[in-house]
Amino acid sequence: MALSATPTLYFAYGSNLRRCPGSNYIGIALLTGWKWFINTCGYANVKWSTGDVVYGMIYTLTPEDEAKLDQFEGVPKDYIKQTLCVEFLGEREGGKMIQALVYTDVERLNEGPPKTEYITRINRAVDDARQEGIPQEYVDKYIRPFIPADILRN
Template sequence: MSSQSPSRPSIIQQEQYYFAYGSNLRLDQMARRCPGSKYIGRASLLDYLWQINERGYANIVKSEGDWVEGLVYELSGEDEKRLDRNEGVAGECYSKEYKSLQLYRASEVLHCRPVPWIVKKGGPAKVLLDAQQVGESVEEQKETTEHDVLVYISSRYVTEGDPWEEYIERINLGVADAADLGVSEGFIQRFIRPYIPPAKQVPAKHTAYRPQQEADVNGRRLKSAPGARPAENTAESHPSRSVPLEEALE
């Protein structure tokens, strides 16, 4: 499958599919960042590799034979603008690319549901459980190839790095939601866990990741910084950052 179409004219359309692979796997974060977003399904992007880069955040790099699993949301034009700010597009932390990927649309109980609605109902696992209990189908729809899906990728920061401690928690919460929605355990263990240790504990509705957190995983050091790491100190504490902490948090 081709993953071409790296760029398009910078015209924000009314609706745009977006592939999340980092902290935006967490639905309640997406609900806050992009209140008009809708959940579409899970997806796989071929010939790319998941990494934590030198800035301490998730990124994907070209790697033949590898793949990245994630979630696809539909964005409104306003939500896309918000996400551009969050991802630090203006500061060149991430660029906007458009890829072809394998899409597995969610079952009818979740497909095209507003993300804030899913969160309000208790999260994806709760919505699926409630549907099963009343006899509704929770089976995904058949795989399709979807083109021109927005992906935020850093071609500037591609060196492997260590995650910020605060980022580990957010990724683990995202991993829990993604696992509930069908992202494979094999992908999580093979590509994410070498960088991100499992959470000590996760919300009660999730049970997949409860082992004790280790000081490092496969020899990788975990970044730490004093206090809450206020936004005004991030550029100084990590020279490669050019935008505040609350931006560029894929």
Template sequence: MTTIQDIDPDFVDWIIKTARTRIMSNDKSVYYFAYGSNLSTTQMKQRCPSSRLVGLAILRNYTFIINGRGYANVVQNGTDDVANDAGVYGVVYKISPEDEASLDRCEGVPYAYTKEYMTVDFMKLNCSEAHPSFFIPHAASNESEDGRTIDDRIIFKGDRVLVYIDRERTCPGPPNAEYVDRMSRGVEEASARLGLPEAYVTGTIGRWIPGLKIPTAFAAAAEDLSSSAS
């Protein structure tokens, strides 16, 4: 488990010393957790041109599903008809008010999704875009509430992250055909750029999207392993 002693002290010092900057600069940007097709940084740039990549994170005690509309959703653990996972991986972006308004339209707020603010745990950070006042300066446990290990790369908690969630449609359903390709691009880009775990892609997202294309990096690694074994 990561402890505060394991974290670069210069990084901790940077966070503590500059935590007031965002308040003083009147920064209106927010941090957004993408767990569906916006895992694709390409799609995010098309939808939200000024968005900035922050890092890979996990939303604890929620489970990824494809809901009855045929699109990604997260449901709180304990929901009927859904087997619980330890958490949902996603990509966090820093977005401007203009980007947020554009994203609201793309996500169909308030009919398809509503907006909530949650806490996430980070595995990887782009410190040039991750504002220090956003972080809770202590190490996060890498276990879920029921004791299952999530990821040993967790380094910091991020507070007040925007999550689009559908609290009404929490029953699983098949994915829309056009969504399969967009999700395939999302996991390809998030895996290559941020290390989205193979087990999560194949075991969680792949469980809900049977036609999901396996990221190139995973396929190449499997081929190398097969070649070395033969």
């Protein structure tokens, strides 16, 4: 499969971006009608859910970084790649709907406890996201039921 020469817009809702040195942060976006949770494998996932939302960070991915994420996410066995419509919440283009790559696990849709090693990574991602403007109310409602805030971070 040939890699695209153009960057991909990527909606990150978990901890992946530390694996993508060529990615550029663009801004915050909202995926409406989906819900963030930890699945039975112990990792973040999103599933369709009326009345819920998922906040995420939009990045551009180089073809090389996208290929790395595909491998890390176990595409197509563990996660699949979907292009979904998200609402960009950036200052200049707030409210604009854009298409973005979202990794989802469509097989494991039940909730479960997080992997111990994953807690610190998600807390780091939450810290980054909060600095960029993701609301604390969202973190409290969706992430904190799965990921405790008081885990010692390295």
